[in-house]
Amino acid sequence: MKTLSRRALNRATLERQLLLRRAKMSAFDAVEHLAGLQAQAPFPPYYGLWSRLEGFQPSELADLLESRRVVRIALMRGTVHLVTAADALAWRPVVQVLYDRDLKQNALHARALAGLDHSAVASAARELLTASALSSTALGAELARHWDVPAASLTHLARGRLPLVQVPPRAIWGKAGQTTYACLDEWVGAPLPPPSPAELISRYLRAFGPATVADVQTWAGITRLGEVASSMDLRRYRDPDGRELLDLPELTVPDEDVPAPPRLLGPFDQMILSFADRTRVISDAYRKRVISANGLVKGTLLVGGQVCGFWEIKASRKAAAIELSPFEKLTKRDLGVVEASAGELVKWAEAAAETYEVRVRPLA
Structure with missing residues (x-):
């Protein structure tokens, strides 16, 4: 296997993250290409696209949120991401295991939720959200009318068991809005498919590769992806420390001497959060x-x-x-x-x- 220098890995990552040159690409296509954008706070995705796209204006992303073509949803690592509706539907079933684990281990809520029928609470939450989008406080208060458990813990359970999106005006540029939830499948009018970890790995590599299995797992927040990757048709390299790097066979790595112009990255940029070994950037x-x-x-x-x-x-x-x-x-x-x-x-x-x-x- 060919060994890639740290500089070569850096340039490959910059190219796939649209940071070697600003791209002439729509905001929707960029969100899809980048495998989503970090969105713990409402507005970092706007800065992320400004750094990467030629002529990007906030209204373009705001329109995508309001038309439901992109959504804000807790996905990888239990962190809110801004992704296309199709990717939200495809990826939430894959990462559901980390939410199931959290409901059993969460330091703030696990004890309060231990004796409950989680499916019954989730079903009640879905019924409430089908009738109307609700804030965290309102959803918890409604559930607490039926279960003698702190409202915040009940809301946490609903977020863990259901694919909840944060709906506008939350994260609309120039507007303020509290966190208000709806169920993803009902919000976008499409069902969640069976989980496909291999597809998740492929999308990560297209946006961040070449990368190790540990890198993929750090980004996704789930384990045992090495077993999936071993069955996939992937190109393989070595990094300077001898670790195996995975990549899609149709993708190539740019020359390590390609210029990398200065850039200003936004807060919470995924470039520095999506690898086990972040020293490439x-x-x-x-x-x-x-x-x-x-x-x-x-x-x-x-x-x-x-x-x-x-x-x-x-x-x-x-x-x-x-x-x-x-x-x-x-x-x-x-x-x-x-x-x-x-x-x-x-x-x-x-x-x-x-x-x-x-x-x-x-x-x-």
Whole structure:
């Protein structure tokens, strides 16, 4: 098997994540191509598409959410993702095992739920949500009328047993909306198919590969995918540490010397969250500076294909500033590109502001 250098893996990942050059692609096609976007918070997917697409405007993604062609749903790793309706239907059955496990082990809710008939609660929740989309609080309160269990625990059970989507106006750019749920299959008008782990592996590799089985499992949040991968027709490489890398046979890896222009990645970008070994895009030391103790992920600076700092927007009603915090000295050329990109980003994100500023903090 051919050994791929860490730089070659970096360039392959950047290419598949649409980060070597901005793509002329619709928002829908990009969400599908990228195997979804991280969406723990309402608006990171908009920044993710801004980083990757030529001329992306927030209204394009907002329209997809309102037309139900894309949805927000807890999927891989128990984390909310923004995916196409078809991918939500296909992938939720595959990752259901992690939700079943959580209902038995969750530190906050497992004890309260242990004596309940989970199927009966889920059935009641589905009946309520068929009648009307409900907020977390309202759903829990309705269920608590029938079961003497904390409402928050009952809502947690419903989220674990049912494929619940977060419906608009939640995550519509420029609007505020509390988390309100509907059942995925009823929201998009299609049934959930039988689970297909092989298809999930294929889609991951198309968006993130080449990658190890451990990488796939880290992204998906489930185990035993090695057994599935061993039966698939896949191309195989080695990484610099001798680990087996998997890839789709029809895909190739770009030359490791292909240029990687600077990019500003959005908060919670999947580039730094979807691998067991994240060093192909971020060092362990820098990862600790980008990801907080409670799991918040800052918007990052990507230079030479590697994360080397973070950015933050600070806005008032009339003024907006973007503050860049590099971790290392950048070349004059790279810093100029980063500053120009930051200026474009802050104007895009804070379109109503009257003045804009780009600030670069001194090295810590």
